[in-house]
Amino acid sequence: xxxxxxxxxxxxxxxxxxxxxxxxxxxxxxxxxxxxxxxxxxxxxxxxxxxxxxxxxxxxxxxxxxxxxxxxxxxxxxxxxxxxxxxxxxxxxxxxxxxxxxxxxxxxxxxxxxxxxxxxxxxxxxxxxxxxxxxxxxxxxxxxxxxxxxxxxxxxxxxxxxxxxxxxxxxxxxxxxxxxxxxxxxxxxxxxxxxxxxxxxxxxxxxxxxxxxxxxxxxxxxxxxxxxxxxxxxxxxxxxxxxxxxxxxxxxxxxxxxxxxxxxxxxxxxxxxxxxxxxxxxxxxxxxxxxxxxxxxxxxxxxxxxxxxxxxxxxxxxxxxxxxxxxxxxxxxxxxxxxxxxxxxxxxxxxxxxxxxxxxxxxxxxxxxxxxxxxxxxxxxxxxxxxxxxxxxxxxxxxxxxxxxxxxxxxxxxxxxxxxxxxxxxxxxxxxxxxxxxxxxxxxxxxxxxxxxxxxxxxxxxxxxxxxxxxxxxxxxxxxxxxxxxxxxxxxxxxxxxxxxxxxx
Numbered sequence: 234x235x236x237x238x239x240x241x242x243x244x245x246x247x248x249x250x251x252x253x254x255x256x257x258x259x260x261x262x263x264x265x266x267x268x269x270x271x272x273x274x275x276x277x278x279x280x281x282x283x284x285x286x287x288x289x290x291x292x293x294x295x296x297x298x299x300x301x302x303x304x305x306x307x308x309x310x311x312x313x314x315x316x317x318x319x320x321x322x323x324x325x326x327x328x329x330x331x332x333x334x335x336x337x338x339x340x341x342x343x344x345x346x347x348x349x350x351x352x353x354x355x356x357x358x359x360x361x362x363x364x365x366x367x368x369x370x371x372x373x374x375x376x377x378x379x380x381x382x383x384x385x386x387x388x389x390x391x392x393x394x395x396x397x398x399x400x401x402x403x404x405x406x407x408x409x410x411x412x413x414x415x416x417x418x419x420x421x422x423x424x425x426x427x428x429x430x431x432x433x434x435x436x437x438x439x440x441x442x443x444x445x446x447x448x449x450x451x452x453x454x455x456x457x458x459x460x461x462x463x464x465x466x467x468x469x470x471x472x473x474x475x476x477x478x479x480x481x482x483x484x485x486x487x488x489x490x491x492x493x494x495x496x497x498x499x500x501x502x503x504x505x506x507x508x509x510x511x512x513x514x515x516x517x518x519x520x521x522x523x524x525x526x527x528x529x530x531x532x533x534x535x536x537x538x539x540x541x542x543x544x545x546x547x548x549x550x551x552x553x554x555x556x557x558x559x560x561x562x563x564x565x566x567x568x569x570x571x572x573x574x575x576x577x578x579x580x581x582x583x584x585x586x587x588x589x590x591x592x593x594x595x596x597x598x599x600x601x602x603x604x605x606x607x608x609x610x611x612x613x614x615x616x617x618x619x620x621x622x623x624x625x626x627x628x629x630x631x632x633x634x635x636x637x638x639x640x641x642x643x644x645x646x647x648x649x650x651x652x653x654x655x656x657x658x659x660x661x662x663x664x665x666x667x668x669x670x671x672x673x674x675x676x677x678x679x680x681x682x683x684x685x686x687x688x689x690x691x692x693x694x695x696x697x698x699x700x701x702x703x704x705x706x707x708x709x710x711x712x713x714x715x716x717x718x719x720x721x722x723x724x725x726x727x728x729x730x731x732x733x734x735x736x737x738x
């Protein structure tokens with residue numbers, strides 16, 4: 234039963250830590266998957282014969298949509314954008330789930346991009362005619378769902394959309410729109426509204442207004458990506474040069490936010506596992522005695538506080554470590570670290586720190602600390618092996634590992650206790666000290682010293698006088714007994730007298 238309790242105790246501490254580490258690993262994995270989507274979307278243009286100058290607009294659509302989604306995952310936002318690839322009249326290039334649409338124009342200069350973003354319905358009709366269109370103005374508008382000719386001809390065809398242009402053209406485009414507003418104000422006041430609306434909606438990024446945004450892209454960068462995409466040569470290194478990688482995007486700010494989130498989950502798990510045995514005891518007491526024990530409820534409360542607090546600390550630390558490692562913030566070599574190992578090492582390290590403090594304050598001896606460290610290392614190894622085996626058969630993330638981890642912890646605890654007892658027996662018989670881990674005490678107990686005739690010094694004790702009333706007793710006849718002198722022989726036996734301490738018993 235002792236082995237089961239110790240195994241359960243280790244599992245209770247390790248499960249929350251591992252869950253938090255797994256959450257950190259999944260977080261970085263989700264970010265990496267989103268970067269992989271960008272990589273695949275750009276390389277999907279492999280084999281296109283379109284010139285880079287014309288293809289850069291299509292590249293920009295996927296770039297802005299995908300980098301926005303990457304930023305949303307990093308920041309834990311639910312906002313998402315989608316490239317619609319629609320060629321309908323005035324359709325948005327990128328739509329979203331937060332009620333905003335985006336139109337992208339990547340032309341040669343900032344003035345050209347601004348002009349295209351501010352294009353009116355009537356200007357679009359004139360372009361249609363210049364390209365050989367035969368429909369009348371009424372037919373042109375009717376086919377596109379526009380009927381009120383008198384009020385819509387001067388409206389921008391992309392009205393309501395946020396207008397995204399190259400980063401390096403934003404200043405020039407803004408100046409051009411401001412100039413057009415001043416010019417048209419004195420010449421054609423009816424044209425001012427479309428230029429003003431375009432200026433108000435002009436940006437170089439996709440934004441949701443809540444902190445999530447895409448990565449701005451220059452015209453030259455878009456053309457370079459188009460050239461590489463046409464040949465299918467967009468690589469991880471290509472994206473990294475533009476700042477798109479886990480180590481560039483996942484800042485320590487987001488590592489700590491993820492650690493806090495994972496820590497809360499770990500605290501919940503640890504609290505449940507810590508409280509469960511106490512609840513079981515309370516129910517068992519109720520069944521046996523027909524009433525509830527007030528002290529049992531106090532234990533449940535203290536167990537919840539202790540389990541939640543310790544679980545949060547362990548979970549936060551393990552999640553922060555695994556997130557930083559997987560993101561590459563501590564170097565490429567740490568990207569392959571196993572979340573389960575990080576969780577177990579975190580538990581061992583924090584328990585060792587707590588035990589070391591107890592040693593420093595005299596509440597624990599060094600050999601006890603060493604014993605606890607060896608035990609946790611052995612049990613954690615069994616836990617990792619059990620978790621790995623069960624995960625291979627139960628492919629449900631986290632759950633499969635935790636089931637095997639529980640079995641491994643209990644089995645490991647039983648195995649350690651059996652081995653420890655055999656080891657101590659060997660030390661009792663041979664006097665082996667295991668390089669100082671076991672203390673061999675050869676001092677004779679005071680009882681033995683007294684038995685062989687030695688005077689044993691004892692500290693004086695203060696004893697107060699007690700009042701006893703006088704008592705009358707009848708005289709009794711007692712026979713005198715004769716005892717022959719005999720020789721008494723006793724055998725000393727050595728055994729365990731303390732934690733990893735052997736002496737005469």
